[in-house]
Structures are given as C-alpha cells and as structure tokens.
Amino acid sequence: LKNHSPVCSKPRYVRVNTLKMDVETAVHGLESITKVAKDDMVPDLLKLPSGTDLHDHPLVTSGSVVVQGKASSMVAVALCPQPGWEVLDACAAPGNKTVHLAALMKGMGNIIACELHKERARLLEDTIRRTGAPNVNIFQGDFLDLDARDPKFSKIRAILLDPSCSGSGIARERLDYLLPSFKKGEDGDAANSQRVRNLAAFQTKALLHALSFPAVERVVYSTCSIHQAENEDVISSVLPFATSIGFELATPFPQWPHRGLPVFNGAEHLLRTDPTEETEGFFIALFARKSETNKSEE
Ligand code: SAM
Numbered sequence: 001l002k003n004h005s006p007v008c009s010k011p012r013y014v015r016v017n018t019l020k021m022d023v024e025t026a027v028h029g030l031e032s033i034t035k036v037a038k039d040d041m042v043p044d045l046l047k048l049p050s051g052t053d054l055h056d057h058p059l060v061t062s063g064s065v066v067v068q069g070k071a072s073s074m075v076a077v078a079l080c081p082q083p084g085w086e087v088l089d090a091c092a093a094p095g096n097k098t099v100h101l102a103a104l105m106k107g108m109g110n111i112i113a114c115e116l117h118k119e120r121a122r123l124l125e126d127t128i129r130r131t132g133a134p135n136v137n138i139f140q141g142d143f144l145d146l147d148a149r150d151p152k153f154s155k156i157r158a159i160l161l162d163p164s165c166s167g168s169g170i171a172r173e174r175l176d177y178l179l180p181s182f183k184k185g186e187d188g189d190a191a192n193s194q195r196v197r198n199l200a201a202f203q204t205k206a207l208l209h210a211l212s213f214p215a216v217e218r219v220v221y222s223t224c225s226i227h228q229a230e231n232e233d234v235i236s237s238v239l240p241f242a243t244s245i246g247f248e249l250a251t252p253f254p255q256w257p258h259r260g261l262p263v264f265n266g267a268e269h270l271l272r273t274d275p276t277e278e279t280e281g282f283f284i285a286l287f288a289r290k291s292e293t294n295k296s297e298e
Contacts (some may be wrong), residue, residue: 001040009277012048013039014065015073017131018103019065029059041253042073044103063130068096071169071225071273071282076100077219078252078271078286079160080261086155090210091141092164093120095127095136101160102133112156114143143206148213159210160219163203165223165230166196169273169281200229207238209246210249211287219247224280229281232270236264241282242287250288260285 005278014139016026017109023044023066039045046053046065059065071213074089076097081087083106089098092113101111113128115121128136142180143161199261203223210219235249238296242248249269260283269286 009050011050012052012054013055013073014046014048014060015068015100016043016044016046016065017099018044019099019107019132019134021059021097021205022060022207025251026059030057030065033057035090035094039070041255042070042077045070045073053101056147061130063132066096066131068098068100069282071279072096072281073100074102074253074271074273075220075222075284076160078222078284079218080159081105081158081218083111085109087111088153088156088159088210088213089113090159090161090206091115092124092138093117094123097160097162098124098136099127099133099273101129102131102135105135107134108175109135112139112153113137114139114141115144115277116142117141144209147208148209153203154215156213156216158220159213159216160222161206161210161221162220162222163199163206165184165199165225166192166227167224169224169226169275169283181276196225196227196229199225200234203230203234207234208241211242211245214272215288217291218250221254222286223283225283226272226275226281228263231285232260232267235260235270235285236265239264239266246289247287248290250286252284252286 009271016023027036034048039047054060054067070268076223081101081104087101089111092098093115098113113124115124118140124138249266251269252271256271258272258274260267260272271284273282275281
C-alpha cells in the first residue's frame with residue numbers, strides 16, 4: 001500500500017527551531033544530505049524530498065530542526081503570538097506547536113502548556129528540553145478545569161486549542177478519504193461516528209471555554225481531522241456565543257485557496273488543507289476580537 005499511495009510522494013517538511021539555529025545554517029547543514037527548498041508560505045519551514053530519513057540526524061536530535069508537517073506548522077503562525085505575550089496552549093503534548101509558539105515569541109513572554117495526561121506531559125517536557133524553549137510552563141491537568149477568572153490567567157492574550165480529534169486527516173484514514181465511496185463527514189461505521197460525535201462534543205466545550213478567558217484576543221482552533229462534525233460544525237455552533245462577546249472569524253493565510261466547507265456564512269474564513277495538497281488533512285479556524293481582526297489579515 002505504502003508504495004502505491006499518493007501519500008508517499010508527499011515531501012518531508014522540517015521547521016527550523018529559530019531558538020537554536022538560524023534558517024541559513026540549517027539549510028547549509030541539510031544540503032549536505034539532500035535537496036532543500038524554503039517553503040513559500042510558512043516562515044522557517046523547509047521542504048525536503050519525500051522519504052528523506054532524518055530521525056537520527058544531529059540537527060533533529062539536538063532540537064535545531066523539528067520534523068513537522070506544513071499544515072501543522074501553519075497553526076502557531078495563524079495564532080501570531082508576539083514576544084512578551086502571555087499565551088495558553090490548551091492541549092499541548094507532545095508539544096510541537098508549543099515550541100513553535102515559543103520560537104515565534106523569540107523565547108520572550110510566557111506560555112502555559114496544559115496537558116491532561118501525565119505520560120503525555122512527559123513527552124511535552126522532552127520536547128521543551130530538546131528544543132530549549134525557555135518560556136514554557138507545563139500545567140498537567142484538564143484544560144476544562146482551568147478557571148478562566150483566576151487572576152493568573154487575566155493576561156492571557158492568545159490561546160491555541162489543538163484538541164484530541166479523530167486524526168482522520170492523517171495516515172491510514174487519509175487513504176479512506178481518497179476512496180470514491182468516502183463522503184466527507186461520514187464514516188459509514190456506527191462506532192466511528194459515535195466516536196466523532198463524542199470528540200466534537202469535547203471540542204465544542206473546549207472552544208467555548210477558550211473563548212471565555214477575559215483578556216484573550218486571538219484563539220486558534222485546529223484539528224487533523226477531515227470531518228465536518230469536528231471542524232465547520234464546531235465553529236458554527238460556537239459562533240453565536242463568540243460573536244456575542246466581540247469575536248469574529250478572521251482569515252488565517254488569506255492566500256491559501258482551500259477554505260472551509262461552505263456550510264454556513266463565514267466558512268470562507270476557515271482553512272482546510274487537503275491530503276492531495278502535499279499536506280496532511282488539517283483544519284484551522286481563527287477567532288479574533290474585532291479590534292484585532294485587521295492585524296490578522298494584514
Ligand atoms: N498540539 C499538540 C502538538 O502539536 O504537538 C498535539 C495535541 S494532541 C492533538 C491533543 C492533546 O490534548 C493530547 O495530548 C491529549 O492528551 C490532550 N488533551 C485531551 N483532552 C484534554 C483536556 N481536557 N485538557 C488538556 N489536554 C487534553
């Protein structure tokens with residue numbers, strides 16, 4: 001299957017961890033083993049030929065570059081946190097996006113990285129240690145239990161919410177998606193559909209919670225799912241509440257052609273990446289307080 005799948009021709013992406021190394025040095029280091037191109041949209045992202053094996057390359061083991069897909073690397077960039085901000089990563093392990101946030105913030109400010117599961121919090125710790133992100137504090141516990149009114153969260157300006165999802169945009173599930181009988185948003189399998197419904201209920205709750213932090217100006221919601229139930233439906237169900245407290249949907253990467261499924265007014269702001277586009281199947285939504293929207297679309 002592996003050799004006949006279009007998935008295999010997907011390029012390999014690595015993100016330069018600018019906390020440890022500049023892009024030119026990383027390009028130089030990788031050019032000794034393979035062909036390297038800079039991504040034209042995501043800063044610090046390098047594109048390598050499909051199948052490039054990097055797992056024990058010194059740049060990877062030292063945390064100077066992070067093997068991370070293009071779609072995954074778009075998420076922290078969409079949040080656009082500034083150096084010095086207080087930021088919350090709500091569902092953080094293994095932490096690839098946490099340390100990307102830290103790099104975008106040039107290591108300045110504070111990131112609270114929340115992770116429910118103890119053993120996954122250890123992975124998060126490893127990622128932070130390896131990449132040298134200096135401004136991350138781990139909170140091991142349930143994001144839904146964080147009290148948004150607690151003074152320690154009163155300065156949180158940006159929240160990244162990348163919750164547990166079906167993962168239907170990646171790996172084996174992607175191949176199902178390419179089958180003609182597959183319909184977006186449906187599995188045809190009762191247990192799987194129930195699982196997606198349960199996940200969507202959690203995702204919706206978590207997104208409403210993220211929006212309720214008093215000083216938050218920007219909230220990014222992302223999944224690696226292709227299901228409408230975990231993506232557009234979650235956004236449309238929280239939109240009335242979000243609008244009522246001054247948020248609107250902003251447009252991450254306006255130049256990206258593939259937007260949300262047109263199932264409600266505003267879905268054109270959402271971003272989808274598709275397994276046919278050299279990426280995994282990802283979904284990104286960006287909520288911005290009205291005064292912040294113009295900045296995000298600049
Ligand atoms: N953002 C991560 C990254 O880029 O490396 C991937 C996050 S993964 C999709 C979702 C994570 O959320 C899992 O590690 C899961 O254990 C955690 N999680 C699930 N429910 C949670 C909750 N209620 N509070 C905090 N973390 C939770």
